[in-house]
Amino acid sequence: MGKPRNVAVFIYEQVDALDVTGPYDVFAVSSNWGKDFYVYTVGERESPVHTVSGLAICPKYSFDNCPGPDILVVPGGLGARKEMNNEAITAWVQKMTASAEHVLSVCTGALLLAKADVLDGLQITTNRRAIDLLREVAPTSAKMVKDVRYVDNGQIILSAGVTAGMDAALHIVRRLLGSERAHNSASMLEYHWRESDFSGLVSKDSLQKDEKLLIRKAGLADLEAMQQLYREAARWIHSSTGFFQWPEAAFTKEYLTSFVEEQEVFAAFLKEELVGCFSIQWQYEEIWGDQFHDNAGYVHRLAVSRKYKGQGFGSRILAWAEHYIRYRGKAWLRLDCMADNPALNRYYLSQGMTFRGRFDSQGWSANLYERKIKREEEDLSHE
Incomplete structure (x- = not known):
């Protein structure tokens, strides 16, 4: 405890x-x-x-x-x-x-x-x-x-x-x-x-359009659902690419506990069902190397339930993350994607992300993406 x-x-x-x-x-x-x-x-x-x-x-x-x-x-x-x-x-x-x-x-x-x-x-x-x-x-x-x-x-x-x-x-x-x-x-x-x-951070109208998608800070009460979501994502990555970039066994309760306690982790719910999870990091990450700058929020460990494939939840989560990063005073949204997963890379390019390079490590590689956050003020007040 x-x-x-x-x-x-x-x-x-x-x-x-x-x-x-x-x-x-x-x-x-x-x-x-x-x-x-x-x-x-x-x-x-x-x-x-x-x-x-x-x-x-x-x-x-x-x-x-x-x-x-x-x-x-x-x-x-x-x-x-x-x-x-x-x-x-x-x-x-x-x-x-x-x-x-x-x-x-x-x-x-x-x-x-x-x-x-x-x-x-x-x-x-x-x-x-x-x-x-x-x-x-x-x-x-x-x-x-x-x-x-x-x-x-x-x-x-x-x-x-x-x-x-x-x-x-x-x-x-x-x-x-x-x-x-x-x-x-x-x-x-x-x-x-x-x-x-x-x-x-998103308007009431957006919530209604998103079928009441609720995004909030993840807590320890969410660990079991998070574990199921991430292990499902790990299995999908392996079955679709043959790579173990996200080893299923790595998502233990101990790992997820430290993940929630040490980082800003968010959970997305649809009618009490966890449909997505991600973190937003602000500190230096080796993966970005000389390209790192502190005017960005780094969306990390983004996973969306395969049950809702093709229903736009990934786009909605990215839009919410962009709002949050903007209200934290940052101008860029960044993320990485498994380099050898063509479908996922095409998806992020379709979301307006710009390719910034590739990071190679022992046994895995990642492509680096970012997009500039729009500065136009949205009507959040309904005035």
């Missing part, structure tokens, strides 16, 4: 009670009795704060002694309008964001993220009554999204007001631990999860 993720819920004077307790309870209920999440409150100091409705809450930790959060929740409330000018708070939020896996703002908690200078180039949203205020303090590069429960930028997720924070928190649970865990948690809370009412 791995170490549970630390979930820090920040509290301050005049915070909204449900902005705090809603996401807090989502992560606590989803934690599998503390095995997957360690949830705690943190304040600027270890002294009680009072919510807008007068509830007193004593933070478990202060800035000085709190564990480093893997997930940081920044709630809203009337006090956010004051605390967004508190440099100690915004500096702490900025520092925690730099190392956190995910950051979730609820309601006017977005004001604190804006003043912490972490929203450059992102989709943003907040309580509909605070849209104009957020627009005033957010960077001009941020894109305001109205009439959604939450927006997902990858690391940073922002929600609308109050109960929308629970929707966004359940979305994070789904990304990390799977859809079943998120739905079970919503059921235990007797909460109607508005899971589809969001703006993510």
Whole structure:
């Protein structure tokens, strides 16, 4: 069993009670009795704060002694309008964001993220009554999204007001631990999860065109399905080419566990069925040699279920990956393909990929491809 993720819920004077307790309870209920999440409150100091409705809450930790959060929740409330000018708070939020896996703002908690200078180039949203205020303090590069429960930028997720924070928190649970865990948690809370009412890295219209294809971060709960998918792909590579470029026996639970824990791995689902899997890497890879540059995301270990051959899922996954890479501030999508598989190479060329060279290693070879990401802004806000 791995170490549970630390979930820090920040509290301050005049915070909204449900902005705090809603996401807090989502992560606590989803934690599998503390095995997957360690949830705690943190304040600027270890002294009680009072919510807008007068509830007193004593933070478990202060800035000085709190564990480093893997997930940081920044709630809203009337006090956010004051605390967004508190440099100690915004500096702490900025520092925690730099190392956190995910950051979730609820309601006017977005004001604190804006003043912490972490929203450059992102989709943003907040309580509909605070849209104009957020627009005033957010960077001009941020894109305001109205009439959604939450927006997902990858690391940073922002929600609308109050109960929308629970929707966004359940979305994070789904990304990390799977859809079943998120739905079970919503059921235990007797909460109607508005899971589809969001703006993510692809638009609602695209999701509908993709038959509700859901792409999210892979978690340990997905390992069995991932193992079946990759072993199926390995068998297909061998049967179609005679090569063992992906040895079936290599996809052990141990290998896939380290794959999920050490890389950004994404899983694509169609009605709860895993239909594709891939990772996106950003660091130097020997395979690219002198051609490496850090203005790209490298799509790696891309596999699509043979059950859905010819139905366009590979193209949809590449389009999603391109959106994600663009929102991470990169300009190129890169991948490699087994050099001695003509059909697969023709496919990537048909997807607008440009051949950049060949890498030869002992027993296997790969062709290198990349394509420039289009810079035109897509209409994600439906405004």
